Amino acid sequence: MSAKTLFDKIWDKHVVHSVEDGPQVLYIDRHFIHEVTSPQAFSGLKERGIPVFRPEQTIATADHNVPTENQHLPIKDALSRHQVETLIKNCEEFGVELYGLGHPYQGIVHVIGPELGITQPGMTIVCGDSHTSTHGAFGNIAFGIGTSEVEQVMATQCVLQKKPKTLKIQVDGKLNPGVVSKDIVLHIIAKLTAAGGTGHFIEFCGSTIESLSMEARMTICNMSIEMGARGGLIAPDETTFEYLKSKPFAPKGEKWNKKVEEWKALKSDPNAQFDLEYHFKAEDIEPMITYGTNPGMGIGITKDIPLPNGKTASGLEKSLKYMDLEGGKQLLGHHVDYVFIGSCTNSRIEDLRLVAELVKGKKKADHVHAMIVPGSRQVEKQARAEGLDKILEAAGFELRQPGCSACLGMNEDKVPKGKYCVSTSNRNFEGRQGQGARTLLASPLTAAAAALSGKISDVRELMKVEA
Amino acid sequence: MEKFNTLNSQAVLLPFEDVDTDQIIPARFLKSVSREGFDENLFRDWRYLEDGSPDPEFVLNQEANKGDVLVAGRNFGCGSSREHAAWALVDYGFKAVVSSFFADIFKNNALNNGLLPVQVTDDFLAQVFEILKKKPEAKLQIDLQNQEISLVGFSLTENFEINSYKKYCLQNGFDDIDFLLNKKNEIEAYEQSLA
Numbered sequence: 211m212s213a214k215t216l217f218d219k220i221w222d223k224h225v226v227h228s229v230e231d232g233p234q235v236l237y238i239d240r241h242f243i244h245e246v247t248s249p250q251a252f253s254g255l256k257e258r259g260i261p262v263f264r265p266e267q268t269i270a271t272a273d274h275n276v277p278t279e280n281q282h283l284p285i286k287d288a289l290s291r292h293q294v295e296t297l298i299k300n301c302e303e304f305g306v307e308l309y310g311l312g313h314p315y316q317g318i319v320h321v322i323g324p325e326l327g328i329t330q331p332g333m334t335i336v337c338g339d340s341h342t343s344t345h346g347a348f349g350n351i352a353f354g355i356g357t358s359e360v361e362q363v364m365a366t367q368c369v370l371q372k373k374p375k376t377l378k379i380q381v382d383g384k385l386n387p388g389v390v391s392k393d394i395v396l397h398i399i400a401k402l403t404a405a406g407g408t409g410h411f412i413e414f415c416g417s418t419i420e421s422l423s424m425e426a427r428m429t430i431c432n433m434s435i436e437m438g439a440r441g442g443l444i445a446p447d448e449t450t451f452e453y454l455k456s457k458p459f460a461p462k463g464e465k466w467n468k469k470v471e472e473w474k475a476l477k478s479d480p481n482a483q484f485d486l487e488y489h490f491k492a493e494d495i496e497p498m499i500t501y502g503t504n505p506g507m508g509i510g511i512t513k514d515i516p517l518p519n520g521k522t523a524s525g526l527e528k529s530l531k532y533m534d535l536e537g538g539k540q541l542l543g544h545h546v547d548y549v550f551i552g553s554c555t556n557s558r559i560e561d562l563r564l565v566a567e568l569v570k571g572k573k574k575a576d577h578v579h580a581m582i583v584p585g586s587r588q589v590e591k592q593a594r595a596e597g598l599d600k601i602l603e604a605a606g607f608e609l610r611q612p613g614c615s616a617c618l619g620m621n622e623d624k625v626p627k628g629k630y631c632v633s634t635s636n637r638n639f640e641g642r643q644g645q646g647a648r649t650l651l652a653s654p655l656t657a658a659a660a661a662l663s664g665k666i667s668d669v670r671e672l673m674k675v676e677a
Numbered sequence: 678m679e680k681f682n683t684l685n686s687q688a689v690l691l692p693f694e695d696v697d698t699d700q701i702i703p704a705r706f707l708k709s710v711s712r713e714g715f716d717e718n719l720f721r722d723w724r725y726l727e728d729g730s731p732d733p734e735f736v737l738n739q740e741a742n743k744g745d746v747l748v749a750g751r752n753f754g755c756g757s758s759r760e761h762a763a764w765a766l767v768d769y770g771f772k773a774v775v776s777s778f779f780a781d782i783f784k785n786n787a788l789n790n791g792l793l794p795v796q797v798t799d800d801f802l803a804q805v806f807e808i809l810k811k812k813p814e815a816k817l818q819i820d821l822q823n824q825e826i827s828l829v830g831f832s833l834t835e836n837f838e839i840n841s842y843k844k845y846c847l848q849n850g851f852d853d854i855d856f857l858l859n860k861k862n863e864i865e866a867y868e869q870s871l872a
Contacts, residue, residue, distance in 0.1 A: 246759075405752040
């Protein structure tokens with residue numbers, strides 16, 4: 211038998227049927243749903259008069275629309291409230307487990323799946339959300355789908371998909387101080403562009419990736435979609451097993467041992483061929499920041515913003531106009547109005563710890579509005595247990611309640627028009643954080659540094675002072 | 678789902694690359710629990726000025742640019758998986774989108790709603806933009822059966838790819854759920870083979 215990639219192994223094992231010159235019927239092990247992309251799918255089932263086929267493999271939470279303060283009170287926005295209430299009703303009617311507002315497991319769908327141990331190696335996982343790629347950090351095939359596909363999965367536990375091509379991204383070497391996983395992925399996207407991975411499924415590998423914690427791996431897989439890829443995975447290893455071991459829904463006892471043995475076999479064969487390959491060196495990566503309106507428009511923090519080349523189609527000119535930034539100039543020193551630390555990219559306990567460590571005993575700049583939104587109730591609880599909330603609050607950062615929040619501004623957490631926000635989220639599209647808002651994507655460290663100084667800063671300078 | 682066969686229409690030009698689904702339909706308009714009514718907010722922040730009046734600079738507000746086909750720059754539909762983007766385009770009346778590259782999830786969502794994504798070469802796209810800028814009244818003809826797109830009255834024709842399963846679905850207005858529901862026995866057999 212020919213050598214296979216890990217992606218091929220997992221995919222092929224889940225194929226129920228292949229349509230001639232068409233897609234394949236792919237069996238789905240876990241289906242996560244949330245309030246925004248599920249209501250129309252439930253309506254579809256009702257119209258057809260059919261149930262959710264495998265409700266026990268379906269997990270729901272409310273995250274996109276929820277307020278991040280006073281979650282015990284009714285949601286003020288009538289449309290948001292209706293959407294969240296619709297999810298509650300649908301889950302009751304169709305027998306789907308819901309970790310809704312007030313539940314100790316509630317949080318951003320891509321944070322709770324892994325931290326509860328629902329996300330496991332070797333699985334196929336889908337959700338009506340493009341950042342489903344996050345779960346791939348555990349060595350599984352996880353990808354975002356549209357609402358018609360959500361309905362397919364609800365109805366049959368399968369989805370019709372064309373098998374993507376494979377793309378290997380290898381990163382080797384030791385990271386420079388002040389450089390974290392968000393910088394790695396922003397660096398990769400800047401090189402490959404926002405469409406560089408389209409039609410492909412990524413396997414991230416190499417010594418740098420292997421050295422990362424699960425939280426850091428999730429940040430990288432999360433942003434696979436920002437280079438257009440269907441998803442991104444990382445072969446499971448001891449770090450993966452160690453993380454999962456104590457999680458509520460992880461297998462226990464003898465079952466655990468058996469599973470770990472199975473999971474250990476989940477890796478690409480040594481001679482497996484990928485359709486595309488890229489190699490990066492960790493030492494070439496510096497803290498990253500974006501200047502434009504797609505995540506591929508990123509630079510090392512000390513570099514100049516590129517100059518438009520006169521080609522109007524390139525979009526750079528349009529982006530810089532929207533951002534009110536000038537090509538050929540540095541971003542360092544540019545003023546900052548908002549700092550958002552949160553989203554399915556960077557809202558896990560490790561992210562909060564990084565920020566707390568950096569801002570401990572310091573104060574944010576007076577003019578900066580600094581918001582920290584934990585990814586889940588579990589993360590919030592852990593942060594409070596470790597006293598991070600006290601450190602953050604003393605530094606002027608507001609620790610809010612979990613949700614997607616200012617990543618996409620569906621609730622009231624928005625960045626006002628024309629304001630600059632250094633954000634740990636995943637998208638700097640026009641208006642993403644609020645109409646006219648100007649988003650600069652960066653790591654939690656770079657975001658925290660911007661909050662302290664009130665301007666775009668090189669976190670390494672701040673760390674030098676301390677050393 | 679409406680059936681798709683041949684389309685002969687003027688086009689609306691959106692000559693930007695990387696048009697993301699947040700531009701097609703901003704997140705604040707995703708709060709509906711139904712599939713309808715998204716056309717009002719299609720390209721909302723490009724289409725309307727701050728006071729809510731239509732921006733005369735934006736293509737959808739220009740009389741000369743009407744039609745059932747949207748022609749857009751490379752990497753159309755990137756970003757969020759929101760199917761609301763496809764719903765908004767269909768609600769507005771678009772039946773096909775032409776670009777030199779589509780984001781994967783958007784492409785699936787479009788096909789699942791009878792909206793045909795026609796992927797052409799960069800060169801073909803550039804020529805279409807150039808000619809239609811000068812002659813907005815010219816029509817694009819999209820022939821699904823022959824997988825052919827041409828600019829009527831100009832010697833500009835290209836073939837496009839679509840797998841035969843999806844082509845059949847579009848031509849007959851079938852959707853994937855019907856297909857999958859017919860596979861229930863196979864799906865259950867697959868589940869049992871794992872147990």
